[in-house]
Amino acid sequence: MIFPRPTPRRLTGALLSVALLGAALAGCAATPAAPSTSTTMDASPSAGAATLDANGCITNYQAGVDYFPVKSEITHAKNFSLSYHDSYQVLTVPQPTEGGTPEEYVLVKCGAPVPELTGELAGAPVVTTPVTALYSASTTHLPFLVELDALDALTGVGTKGFISEKQVQDRVAEPGVVEFSPTGTIDAETVIAGKPQVLITAGYDDPAYAVISAAGIPVVANADWLENDPLGRAEYLKFFAALTGTEQRAAEAFATVEQRYQQIAASAANASKVAVVPGQPFQGTWYIPGGDSYTNRLIEDAGGTTAWADDTTTGSIPSDLETVLAKAGTAPVALASTTWTTKAEALADEPRLAEFAAYQAGDAWNAAKDVTPAGGNNFYELGVARPDLVLGDLVAILHPELAPNHDFAFYLQLG
Known part of the structure; x- marks a missing residue:
């Protein structure tokens, strides 16, 4: 169901009123079906079929097979982009911080070999996807994980006290979910000890990030606050879909919003x-x-x-x-x-x-x-x-x- 967590009060707020938007908006409120959970995906006829296990990992990797039957199209956001390369994606963030230089990240589907990285990608952080252990430095990330049904992947947050959504509050109250910046300063030792697959920034630099990266934990920038289009910020749903392997769900949900x-x-x-x-x-x-x-x-x-x-x-x-x-x-x-x-x-x-x-x-x-x-x-x-x-x-x-x-x-x- 698209955006199941808002209460009826919030959904009513989005629709304004029946008198305002009429039957067209009422039709828009219908929620599309969730994507299929089949572990077999279609590849090109010449490549044959490739299978994924229940975790979304490739079970019989074949070179030249396109393992992304659903590809996100970024139409409003300006500060991130995705390109697809059979078994991996390249996530590009033009401004990881305000005025910062572009950064690229290689997102490799589990079960596939890490590609040889040359040129601009040489030395780029590599993240295995779908991610199952993610640390988030900003509360703006959290509704996207809820919508993608990927909240279980959240294993660390900056400050628990600033979280508003009840579903996320319940998640971070569970044993094992780490708070790594309770006073506003990132504790690198806490992050390293937690061993997340990736830490997503809030679009600001922090001295701790270099320490965390040096320990082998990918630090991926998310500067959604630099987007000036409200739909551009909302499109970061697709940023998190790339990390969690939920592109179809993201496409349907974003189209509704x-x-x-x-x-x-x-x-x-x-x-x-x-x-x-x-x-x-x-x-x-x-x-x-x-x-x-x-x-x-x-x-x-x-x-x-x-x-x-x-x-x-x-x-x-x-x-x-x-x-x-x-x-x-x-x-x-x-x-x-x-x-x-x-x-x-x-x-x-x-x-x-x-x-x-x-x-x-x-x-x-x-x-x-x-x-x-x-x-x-x-x-x-x-x-x-x-x-x-x-x-x-x-x-x-x-x-x-x-x-x-x-x-x-x-x-x-x-x-």
Whole structure:
């Protein structure tokens, strides 16, 4: 079943409402059947048939046979790509960290020999797939493993307390699942002792990675946060499918999310743009999403705009409250992304927010509806994999007439 873990509340949020999207979206909600579990896959007629065991490993390797009958096609993500070479894939990450140089990883299907690596691939980390012992440095990875039915492969996480999804919380509570960065600093000794097949980074460098790599544990970069397209981030489902051998399931699941997102965006495409004041001040600085940023793309697709929409910055624009007030003080809607759940909390942190029209009118919202007692916010976990849910909330905020009785997944109104 596609994305079985969201509650009916969340699925309703993604669909907005029957009145909004009608029969077309209702049809889209039908879930395709799970891929076959047969251990025999078709190869080319000249190569004959090749068999896989129950673990997805090749049992009678034959050179020249294509062992990837289903190949992922990357259509939105820009910061990773996959190429196929019979019994192995090459995963390329153009920016493993912001401004970093490209890195390549060789993913070899178990039961096949490691290929001779030359040229740009000489010395590239080699990962045997399907992976059965994976360490994850970011909570954004976790919903993808759930959707791919590969959560059993998760044997280590950075910080357990930041995890939001109940299914993942239950998994990391099991014996043997390691926490390797409880204080925010990666413990290389803990990782090495755990002997995972691969450690997936959060797109930032850490001195521990060199130590871990030197110990023979592949460290694979995942800088999903550098993707500016919400569907590009969601497409990292296929990144994890390459590691877990679940390409068919990933293709079906992503197609569903993509279709839902596009249909929700289409519902607001002809609506009048609503001005938004995005974010909030933090320690004297107000970070505004640039016009080509991930956050601004969501606002635009929801039928909104900001005073910075024409700025081509892909990240955040540092500003101050006075400048933001001058440029966006009359915007009728505020979209915050912090811990506030009430207007009183917001004004206690920054009394001058009372000068903004959105706070005066009570139309200030915050992505803090689904937060754990330990501080894990599902907006930054499930929201990455499900931009259709986020977009559904934003359309309901900016154009409530398009989404009557919308049940919010991530946003709450600061009452």
